[in-house]
Amino acid sequence: METEKQRISELCTAFRLGGINNGIKTLIAEAEQQEMGYVKFLSQLLETEAAYRSVKDLNKREKAAWLPQMSNLNHYRTDSEAEISPSRLKQLRELNWLDQLFNIVLMGPSGTGKTYLAAGLCRDAVKAGYNAYFRRMDDLVNMLKTKDFVKTQQVEYKRLLKANLLVIDDIMLFPLEKNIAISFFNFINQIYESTSIIITTNKKPSDWSKQLDDEVIATALLDRLLYHCEVINFNGESYRLKNRKTIFEGS
Numbered sequence: 683m684e685t686e687k688q689r690i691s692e693l694c695t696a697f698r699l700g701g702i703n704n705g706i707k708t709l710i711a712e713a714e715q716q717e718m719g720y721v722k723f724l725s726q727l728l729e730t731e732a733a734y735r736s737v738k739d740l741n742k743r744e745k746a747a748w749l750p751q752m753s754n755l756n757h758y759r760t761d762s763e764a765e766i767s768p769s770r771l772k773q774l775r776e777l778n779w780l781d782q783l784f785n786i787v788l789m790g791p792s793g794t795g796k797t798y799l800a801a802g803l804c805r806d807a808v809k810a811g812y813n814a815y816f817r818r819m820d821d822l823v824n825m826l827k828t829k830d831f832v833k834t835q836q837v838e839y840k841r842l843l844k845a846n847l848l849v850i851d852d853i854m855l856f857p858l859e860k861n862i863a864i865s866f867f868n869f870i871n872q873i874y875e876s877t878s879i880i881i882t883t884n885k886k887p888s889d890w891s892k893q894l895d896d897e898v899i900a901t902a903l904l905d906r907l908l909y910h911c912e913v914i915n916f917n918g919e920s921y922r923l924k925n926r927k928t929i930f931e932g933s
Contacts, residue, residue: 701734702727743808746841748816755802758795765795765916774799775806779878780847785907786880790916796882800849803880807847814847819855826865842869847878854885854893863894867903874906881907 687706694703702709709730713723755775758766766774779786786803788796800816807814825842829835842848858866873879885893887908891900 699731700738701731704734705730740809743813744805747804747808747814748821749805749808750797750801750816752798753801753805753816755799755806758798758802765790766799766914774803777803777807777810777812779912780807780812783876783878783910785874785878785909785911787907787911787913788880788882788916789886789913790884792884794916796916797851800851800880800882804847804849812846813841813844814849815842815845816849816851817842818851819853822850822866822869823858823862826862826869839869843873845873845877847880848873849880849882851882853881853883854890855883857893857895860895863896863899867899870903870906874909879907 687710690706691703694700694706709723709726712718713726718726755771758771774786786800788800790796804814804816825835825838829839870879887900887904890904891897894900894903
């Protein structure tokens with residue numbers, strides 16, 4: 683019996699059935715105890731493998747997403763001062779806009795919760811089975827600069843081209859060199875018809891031409907991002923400044 687179990691384990695390894703391999707001893711013991719039929723036992727084996735692969739796939743997609751630590755919308759503020767009402771937050775989290783290839787622009791001052799909401803929606807999309815990625819603008823700039831001669835950046839570029847959702851955090855925070863501005867436009871031009879895009883920015887669209895130093899590129903870029911788009915404006919004081927901590931006691 684032990685020899686047969688060992689052989690099963692070896693076959694599971696050969697066929698990459700990690701879920702069955704990890705749980706085979708428990709599953710066999712339960713089957714013997716319950717005098718389980720062949721069909722039910724086989725069904726449990728396959729369900730165990732399916733659950734294992736689902737968790738493994740989720741972990742892989744979460745790792746590739748590069749989500750920031752604060753990205754769980756279950757803890758998102760829904761009080762009277764929140765920028766998004768509970769009903770609108772619920773609609774956003776249903777992700778229907780993603781299936782319709784809508785974009786979302788989160789615009790407003792730093793520290794008002796734009797990144798938190800964007801990252802949280804990205805996390806929801808990952809958990810729902812989408813290929814969703816969170817990237818800061820400087821991540822994309824670095825990728826565009828080096829993708830032609832750095833293999834890992836080539837892989838990153840191809841990965842993002844196939845995204846269902848791409849979050850670009852702090853877009854236009856810094857001016858872009860002309861060649862990078864062109865590369866960024868070409869990248870967006872390749873994905874905007876097949877990928878939903880969320881951007882966070884503290885720059886008004888009218889300021890983008892200054893950051894790109896090219897009104898034509900700025901106009902073309904905005905045309906693609908805003909075609910199917912929901913713009914959400916954030917206002918108020920920075921949450922980080924309002925809740926900043928002090929090193930002095932009694933302050």
